[in-house]
Amino acid sequence: MNIRTLMADEIECRVQTVKENGCSILLYKDARCDMRILDETFGIMGWQRKHELINNNLFCTISVWDEEKQMWINKQDVGVESYTEKEKGQASDSFKRACFNLGIGRELYTAPFIWIKLNSNDINKYNNKISVKTKFHVSEIAYNDKREIVALEIKDDKGNVRYKLGQRTVTETTDEEPNKKLDKAKVDAIRELARVKNVAEEYICNFRNVSSFEELEQDDWKATMEWLKKR
Template sequence: MKFRDLRADEVECRVSTCKSTGCSLLLYKDARCDMNILDETVGIMGWKRHHELINGNLFCTVELYDSEKGEWISKQDVGTESYTEREKGQASDSFKRACFNLGIGRELYTAPFIWIPNGAVKMIKQGDRYTTYDKFKVSEMEVIGKKITSLTINGEKSNEIVFKWSEKQNDTSSQKITDVKQRALLDFCDENGLDINKILESYHLKEICDITERQHLAIIKYGNQYKDKWGVS
């Protein structure tokens, strides 16, 4: 049995990490999305679910009726608790994970790394950490062969595009970073005790404007792991 791909309006965005330079996002689906797809694909009488505790962990089993074999086919997975409602969070999470096992929304695992730079998102400093109250939505998403091939994300309030990516486009990883990203990168270096001159030297570059998108992504993602090499003396 093959389930259809998720539509853009069925995909949610969650802020994953926040820094002074911006934030990263993760894509996810909610339990209602899974229930709707199950209903439309096999009918409300064609599937069932139940939960059970195993070694203190809540598992969900989702079963689909195979009319050819005349039996129920099941997939099971465990959930993790939410920060607000433990039991409800575990039940919902285990159900969504079991549905991933069935193939519903599995394309979300192929999403690209999503980074929203400061300027496109409002960062708020709380003590030594950064956070944001901005929310985002997926406005466009193309899936081919259970793989996301293009993705556009907008700010929920502004409705402005804050992230746009396509596998079909010419490779933009060799393009130079924008002025906004240059300033954000300098802030990132100051915040994390990194020397931009050492970074430029390691990439054999003369100016920060020579940094490419691929190099910028690597610096943001792995900068703290190279403090022995890039750290301020």
């Protein structure tokens, strides 16, 4: 039961948090991707799904046929409601979560913290609320032998590279001045928070493409501080 890793065009980008200067991105898969990989791996007749209510929560069970053991192998998980379609959202979410338990797309859990710098052309403002109008997609991705993401590139809907694993790329359309480096107080603050949250400085610096916290720019510092506080 060798389940392959996701290809770039099977991964979608969702804006998690947004500010005027940037947004964080989550990588996810949809239910159609799960069904396609189930068909490829186990055959159309080699898997099945069912939904059931347990304590008023909707669960999904994915069953795949193990030819060697001559038995069905089950994986189950619960779904959460969507903001738009309550029942359909729960059903789809429980299905996708059950597929994660089976191993489909589990490599997405190894994704780095993704922060994309925004400019005035990327955002909408209405009643003091900010939303991102630019669409992002994964253009390249690669994994190591442990199924961990080691290369990642994200482009916008105009084909501009906006993120690379280990470095941040900003399009030439940005209308903001370059960020200044951090002062000692901010360096000390992020270093102490990383220590408290048990996150290695080297880990953060690798994803920010710097050799130490002293080389971080203001936007990177703010985004990383927010990420650390939520851990």
